[in-house]
Amino acid sequence: MNDPFAPNEIKITVIGGGTGSFTLLSALKNHTRQIAAVVNMVDDGGSTGVLRDELGVLPPGDVRQCLVALSDSPKIRDLFNYRFDEGTFQGHAFGNLLLTALEKMTGSFSEAVETASEILRVNGVVIPATLDNVRLKMEWAEASTILHGERIIDADFFKYDPRKANLSLVPAARANPTALAAIQQADLIVIAPGDLYTSLGPLLAINGVGEALQKTDATIMYVSNLVTKQGQTAGFCVSDHAAEIERFIGGEVLDYVLYNKQVPTNELARRYKQEHAYLVEVDKEVLVTKKYKSVGGNFLGAVVEEHDSDVLPVTRSLIRHDSEAIARALIELYETARDPNFNSLSL
Amino acid sequence: MNDPFAPNEIKITVIGGGTGSFTLLSALKNHTRQIAAVVNMVDDGGSTGVLRDELGVLPPGDVRQCLVALSDSPKIRDLFNYRFDEGTFQGHAFGNLLLTALEKMTGSFSEAVETASEILRVNGVVIPATLDNVRLKMEWAEASTILHGERIIDADFFKYDPRKANLSLVPAARANPTALAAIQQADLIVIAPGDLYTSLGPLLAINGVGEALQKTDATIMYVSNLVTKQGQTAGFCVSDHAAEIERFIGGEVLDYVLYNKQVPTNELARRYKQEHAYLVEVDKEVLVTKKYKSVGGNFLGAVVEEHDSDVLPVTRSLIRHDSEAIARALIELYETARDPNFNSLSL
Numbered sequence: 096m097n098d099p100f101a102p103n104e105i106k107i108t109v110i111g112g113g114t115g116s117f118t119l120l121s122a123l124k125n126h127t128r129q130i131a132a133v134v135n136m137v138d139d140g141g142s143t144g145v146l147r148d149e150l151g152v153l154p155p156g157d158v159r160q161c162l163v164a165l166s167d168s169p170k171i172r173d174l175f176n177y178r179f180d181e182g183t184f185q186g187h188a189f190g191n192l193l194l195t196a197l198e199k200m201t202g203s204f205s206e207a208v209e210t211a212s213e214i215l216r217v218n219g220v221v222i223p224a225t226l227d228n229v230r231l232k233m234e235w236a237e238a239s240t241i242l243h244g245e246r247i248i249d250a251d252f253f254k255y256d257p258r259k260a261n262l263s264l265v266p267a268a269r270a271n272p273t274a275l276a277a278i279q280q281a282d283l284i285v286i287a288p289g290d291l292y293t294s295l296g297p298l299l300a301i302n303g304v305g306e307a308l309q310k311t312d313a314t315i316m317y318v319s320n321l322v323t324k325q326g327q328t329a330g331f332c333v334s335d336h337a338a339e340i341e342r343f344i345g346g347e348v349l350d351y352v353l354y355n356k357q358v359p360t361n362e363l364a365r366r367y368k369q370e371h372a373y374l375v376e377v378d379k380e381v382l383v384t385k386k387y388k389s390v391g392g393n394f395l396g397a398v399v400e401e402h403d404s405d406v407l408p409v410t411r412s413l414i415r416h417d418s419e420a421i422a423r424a425l426i427e428l429y430e431t432a433r434d435p436n437f438n439s440l441s442l
Numbered sequence: 443m444n445d446p447f448a449p450n451e452i453k454i455t456v457i458g459g460g461t462g463s464f465t466l467l468s469a470l471k472n473h474t475r476q477i478a479a480v481v482n483m484v485d486d487g488g489s490t491g492v493l494r495d496e497l498g499v500l501p502p503g504d505v506r507q508c509l510v511a512l513s514d515s516p517k518i519r520d521l522f523n524y525r526f527d528e529g530t531f532q533g534h535a536f537g538n539l540l541l542t543a544l545e546k547m548t549g550s551f552s553e554a555v556e557t558a559s560e561i562l563r564v565n566g567v568v569i570p571a572t573l574d575n576v577r578l579k580m581e582w583a584e585a586s587t588i589l590h591g592e593r594i595i596d597a598d599f600f601k602y603d604p605r606k607a608n609l610s611l612v613p614a615a616r617a618n619p620t621a622l623a624a625i626q627q628a629d630l631i632v633i634a635p636g637d638l639y640t641s642l643g644p645l646l647a648i649n650g651v652g653e654a655l656q657k658t659d660a661t662i663m664y665v666s667n668l669v670t671k672q673g674q675t676a677g678f679c680v681s682d683h684a685a686e687i688e689r690f691i692g693g694e695v696l697d698y699v700l701y702n703k704q705v706p707t708n709e710l711a712r713r714y715k716q717e718h719a720y721l722v723e724v725d726k727e728v729l730v731t732k733k734y735k736s737v738g739g740n741f742l743g744a745v746v747e748e749h750d751s752d753v754l755p756v757t758r759s760l761i762r763h764d765s766e767a768i769a770r771a772l773i774e775l776y777e778t779a780r781d782p783n784f785n786s787l788s789l
Contacts, residue, residue: 182496183531
């Protein structure tokens, strides 16, 4: 197993793969150069889905965006996110083609990610959670209902309680040894905000990842989602999100759960309503009974305009965390918690 | 006009665009880091043709190969030459897609070439001869025959003498000012071996290029082709090749013409015969009457196996110059000619 970190610096491993991860990585890289991003590998929609289907490659999309988030080269970052808007290549992000070409050429997705990292001048490392070519499966035992594929599951309005569903990968995925090393050797592990059933769950369900999170000496922090997902997590409070994360991991390993406590301005509230977005409720009475410490902060970001060129074009949701505020909170929390005089926190 | 060179070094500008240029650039870069490659821009076949037709971009193929020839990064060089062999992208060289994405993104082919040069860690500069989107036209006045497009002309068996044909670009092409600067500021200009009517001619026919070659103080050397092209230049001797080059330029500007004088081994001769390849004849009796000095050398390369991974997969012709020998001869000739004690040369 390779040590993904350089010696003598605070080592942060971020676990995730969706927009929440990309924006958090962008913010965290201003605080440390020692970042490992462990990335979910079940995406099968859009440009990524076409490349998987046509060329049999591993999903490049989320890896590309984590690479871009950690890149030091604005020009090449723009190139990686560029999407052809006409002709045969319409809809394909250029970085996906680059990762695909490198994988086809070398026969190794790891090598592809490494070369792409050099081209993008990436700070830190991006680590596919698994190097097996797998698809996501979600099944409810009682209801004998099965959903196949990330794209399908992502778009589904669940008929049954997803907390009773089993997430698995087909065929069974083996964890990437470098991902396990990043979990084992980190000082701080951040489970990024993200979709529970199509992003975080499928990553944590990989054989070996849950065990590694149970064994590591790292401080483990989970950043709860800002809004619920229609048809999937409607009504989920902060503790429900954290409970699902610990269910996927298979143990009560979270040390801290961060959540937003900021009340939106009237203008923000109006925009959220337009978007049918519902803020995740903070169920303090439940949170205080948990093994983990829960910490609220002012994490509401500006509402993102859909064509804002400063933001990665990765999702249609216009509601964002203030990732810079979260990054500061994570670092402060980590450093304060290690202080023997630690008493209380104000975020 | 930008100075494409760094100060205080011998400056070589190579003019061309086909296999002859790529291999010569690869060899010359071992002798100087001060190389400018001025590249023909009329290619409209293969992957390049599809990209031009579908996306309206300038032709990336020859530029890509010159960039690759001057690159210091073997891994990224392989990536640029990688061709997808199935699916939507089948047949496309990755570097073509990269240049295309950069041009679509920035709206500037020059900027695309500059960024690609950074990614490839290119020694020297690659300069599109024109930044106008043009197609090649070849016409015979007497015969009122017109051929349109590089791909068409390249595959044609000429019915009439091409020496009486007029080559032009449609619409009329303006020279790239940086290309003119590279001609003006060079110490040595090398017109690389290449197809007369689909590579060198169309480049020299650009408005301003011929004038720049007539005005420059640089020493101008032309490396004659090794073999004739079936249906186009059959029977052309060395002086015929040089005469066409000077016709395109519009003046007797050549200082030196280099040609191969090496007799093939029996084995080589057998392979040439298999290929229906005819070596260009050296018509010494004509050459001695010319204003330029003509210099013969042992320039026969090994016969290239079609799947030899060390060679750029750019052509089906298996007969190659020994580019390293030509590069040495060019440099030696240039340095000897500047020596006031210059007397004779043995190459």
